[in-house]
Amino acid sequence: MEPAAISIEHFTKRYGSREAVHDLSVSVPSGSIFGLLGQNGAGKSTTIRALLNLLQPTSGRLSVLGMDCVADSVSVRRRVGFLPEEPAYYPWMTVDEIVSFNASFYATWDSGLAASLLKRLELPLKRKLRELSRGMQAKVGLAMALSSRPEVLILDDPTSGLDPVVRREFLEAMIANVQAEGGTVFFSTHLLHEMERVADEVAILHEGRLRARASLERLKHDTRKLRAVYPERVPDSFPVPALVRVERNHHEALLTVSAYEPSIPAALREQGAETVEVIDLSLEEIFVETVKGAAS
C-alpha cells in the first residue's frame, strides 16, 4: 500500500483555554486531491499552518511524505508548495525579485517552468508587488508555488476573493500542473462548488472537530435526507442508524442520515410512516446538514 502523503494523527491545538482543533485524524493518499471543508474558524487554517510548522501542535503528530512536520519541518517545506489564503509579499520587490528570492530557497526550482508560468499568467516582471491587484498577486503566488515542482501542494482557501473567472482558471491550472506529475493536493475552501468539481476526498471540520470524511461519491451516497409522513403525531424516536439531524413539522419528519442504507425507508414504514421519500443532497447541502446537525 502506498504511504499517505499527509498523515494527521490525533492533532489537537489549543490557544489558551480555546480549542481550535480537537483530536483530528486524517490521512491523505498520495496523488489525491483532498478538500478540507469548514466554516470560518472551523480549524482549517490552523491545521494547514501546523503542517508547515508555522505553529506547533498542542498534541498529536502531523507528517508529510513520511517526515515529521515539527522535527523535519525544513525538509517538509522543501517538498511542499504552499499558497496561503491572503498571500503577503514584500511590497517593495518587483515580480522578478520576489520570484528570484523565492527560487533561492529551493534546489528543485524549475526556472523554465517559472518563466513559462509568469508568461502564461501575463505577469509584469518589472512591476512592484505593491502595484499589483490581489488577483495578480495570487497569480504570482501560484507561479512560485508550482515552480519548485512540489510533491505536495497545500492551498489555504487560495481563491477566496478572486472573481469567478480567475478562480476557475486558477484552480484548474494549479491542479492540472500538480496532478500531471502525480502530486498530492491538500486544500481548504469554503466555496463548496469548487471542491465538488475537483476533490477526490473531502473532510468536514466544524468547531475544530471532524464531522465527516469520505470520498465525494461515498459522501453523497451515504448522506441522504428522508421525508417521512405520519398519519398522526410524529414519533419521538426513529429506527434509523447514524441520524445526523431531525426536523419535525406536524405529521412530517425530515431525517438526515450519514450512513444511508436501502432498508431504512422500509423500517420507517414499519414504524407507521405513510410515505417515505429519499432525497439526494449536493455537497453544499451535505455540508449544511452536517454543520446544523452538529450544532443541534
Added chain:
Amino acid sequence: MSAILASGPTLALAWKEWREQRPSVLAGLSLAILLPVILLTSTASSARPLGASGVAELLPGIYLLFLWPIFATAAGAATISNEISDGTLAFLLSRPISRRRVWLVKVVIAFCSALMVLAGSMTVAWCARLIAGGAAATGAPFIPDGLSSWEGWTLALTSSLLLFAAAVFCSAIFARAMTAAAAALAATMLIIAGLYTLWASLDLQPGLAMFWAFLDVGLVALLTLLASLCLFSWGEMLRGRGMRRLLMMSALAVAGTSSVVAIPVVQWYSRLTPANASVLDRILSPTGDVVAMTVTNLDRPSPQIWLVPSDGSGLERLTGAGAYNPGVSADGRNIAYLSSGGLFGWSSSKLDLRIVRANGTGDRRLAALPAGGTHDSWSGRVSFSPDGRRVAALVGTKLVIARDISGGGGPETRVDLVARTPHLRFFMIGWTQTGSDVLIASSAPWDNKLGASLIAVGADSGAQRVLYESPDQPLFSLGASPSSGWKVVPFVLHGDLTLVDTATGQAQVISKRTSYFSPVVSDDAARLVYAVYTGARESTESEIHLRDMATGSDRVLATVPGAAQRICPSPSWDRLFVSRQRLAPGDLPPLMVGLDGRIQELVSGNSCLGWHGRDHVVVTRGHDSGWLGLTDVTTGETRTLFPQ
C-alpha cells in the same frame, strides 16, 4: 542582484534584510552629515556661536549618546515586527529555511546596519575634528562627568547594545516597530534602573561596580538576544504561544536573571571589607571632618580609597581598585589620588592623577603620569594648592602639576627632577602659601651623609630653585603641612632645626640639639612648637617648646616623660595633643599640654592624626595600624571610628 539571489537562501535573505534596513541607514548617515552643518549655521548668528571646534567637540557625544542608540533601537525593532504587521513573516517562515538562520541573518544585518550608522557618524566627527584643526577634545562632552573616555564609550555601547537586543526581542512580540521600539526603551530603562539599584544596594566600590555593571548590562543584552532567538525559534509570532514555550522562556528568564545577579553577588563576596582591609596610609582633611585612607587586602593587593567621617557616621568607599595616596583639598570637598586601576579594576601599566568629590561623584582624570614610575609599590604623593585649584603629584622623580582642575584636560606642568647623586630621593612637602611653587625635599636615608636640600618648583614654569641645602646632613623630619600652605618650612636635619622662608629662601638655624621631633608651624607662621629629647635613652624626657616667630622668644612649655612622637595643636592653638613613646619598649599615654604648661593625661597608646572641632582629636594606635578613634579631650573618652 541576480547573482546574490542565486547563491543560496542565506545571501538572498541577507540581501532582503539589507534592502529593508537601507533606508534607515541612509537616513542615519544623512543626519550625521547634516548635523554639523545645522549646528554651525543655527548658532552662527547667536551671541555664542559654536564654531568649527565647538561643533567638532560636540559631535562625538551627540552621535554616541543620541544618534546611535536611536538607530540601534530602530534597527532592532524593525527586524521582525514589520514582517508580522505586513504578513510577510508567514511567507518567509513557510520557505524551507530554519528559523534560527532567519533570526541570525536578520539580527546580524540589523546590527551591521546600526554599526554603519555608528561608523559613518564617527567618521564625520573625525573629519570635523580634522577640519577644526584637531583642537577639539577627544572625549564626548555629554558623557557624564567622572567617566573617562573609554568608560563613556563602554557605557554608550553597552547601553545601545541592550537597547538593540531589547528591540529585537520586542519585535518578536509586537506587530508594530514603533511599539516594539517604545517597549524596548521602557524595558531597557527598567533593566538599567534595576541593575543600578542592585549594584547600589550592595555597597560595592563605585569604580569597580561601574566596570562590572557595564559587563552586567552587556550580559543582559546577550541574554535578551538569546531569549529573542528562543522566542523566534519556538514561539508562534503568528498567533499566541504555547504553554511549553512559555515555561521554557520562564526557565531562560530565571537562568538569565541568576547569571546577571551572580556578577554583583560574586563581587559582593570578594569585596574588600573593614574586617579584611589593611590600611596603608591615612590623612585627615584640613577641615578635620574626614579621614581618607588607602586600604588593600594583602592577599589580593589592589588598593582603594575609603573615607571615614570624623563624626563616626560610617564608611564610604570612595574609589574603585587601583587607587591610592589621597590628597584632600583645604576645603575638604575634593580628593585627588593616584590610580593604576585598569579595565574592571584590574591593575594597569598606566598611572593617572585623578580627582573625585568627597561625596563620590565627579571622578575624572586630571593627568596621566609618566610611564615607568615607581607606582607598583603605590608610592608617590598628591597635594592640593592652598586655593584648591591646582594639584601636584610626585612619583619617583616625575612631578606633574595639574594647573586647572575645574575642567578635564587642563594645562599641566611636567618636571623631571634630577638628583645630585643616585642615592637621593625626593619627597613632596606641599605648596608655598602663595601657591606659586611646589616644595620638594631631597634627601638620602638619614644615616647616609649625602646631605639634603629643599627645592621650590614653579607651578607654571616648572623652574627649579634650591631654597636650602645641607651638604652633609640628611633630612630627619618635617612638620605637618599647614592647610594654608608653607610660609616657613621647619627643616629638621640631623643635628639642626632650621627654618626656611619659602618666599626668600632665607634659612635660620634656631637650635642645634641632638634630636628634634614634630615641629609644627601655625598657619599664620607666627608660632612654632617642637619637641627636644633630653635625658638618657632609657629615661628619655621631651621638652615641649613654643617659639614666637616674630620675636624669636623660645620657651619650654613642659617637660614630659618619654619621646614626644607627634604634636597636634588645637585649631585655636590653646592646647597641644602630644603623643609619646618610651624609647625602651612600651607606650606612654598621650598628654594634653596647655600653653600655660598644664598637663592632662589621656588614654594610653593613642597617637594624634588631627583635630576635629574644638574638643575632639582623631587618634590612631601605634600597634594597630588600621584602627581609628575619636578622643573627646574634655572627658578623655575615646570611641572607635574604624573598623566599625
